Amino acid sequence: MKYGIGLFAALCLLAIGFYTGATEHKNIFSEVKWTDIGTLLVTFFGFAFGFFTYFQWLNGKRKEDAYLAAKKYIASIDEVEEHLHELLFQYNHICPAPGVVVENKYVSAKRIEHLNNVWNCLYQARRSLYKSHRELGFWNVRLADSFVEDYKAMNKQLDNISVVCSVLNNQLFHFIESNMENMNDVIQHKNRFDELHKEIHQVTQKRMQCGFKATFSFGQ
Known part of the structure; x- marks a missing residue:
């Protein structure tokens, strides 16, 4: 935007210089009609207005893209949360706990298969979160200082939960195959x-x- 204003000012100065020079050597332009000068001025100011309008539009487009990048980052976090909630829901129905009904082997096996699929989706969602966070800088957007630390902490916790899920899914498979012999490990x-x-x-x-x-x- 600042470059557009600078160029517009330069054009104005050029026009002023032209007018000043023309008045000092008015005899040179004695044959020039005022209608021609008016047309020239209208053309010049029309060009300048169009140039200014373009840079205004470009500046607005950059702001719009910056907000879209921020919204994409938020959407990536929402996607991660969605998969985590789904994992929690499934674990609450298969892991032993007071009040939880023991499912038959077939239903439990299908649930574990679904858990593995959700776990893979969580991995892909984390990749999307990483990419959307990386793109913020490209659009001149950054997280507030406190949220930078939150992002780091969240990634560390997601690393830990991925390991826990991988182990827990395997333990649940052995849990239904071995008549709940590893119940304590599953609960832990x-x-x-x-x-x-x-x-x-x-x-x-x-x-x-x-x-x-x-x-x-x-950023501006």
């Missing part, structure tokens, strides 16, 4: 999943409390 890792899920949820909900404007800083 399920409790660890619950802890990590709660921590991640607290981090992601912070943006809901602070709002969009407090989460990002947009």
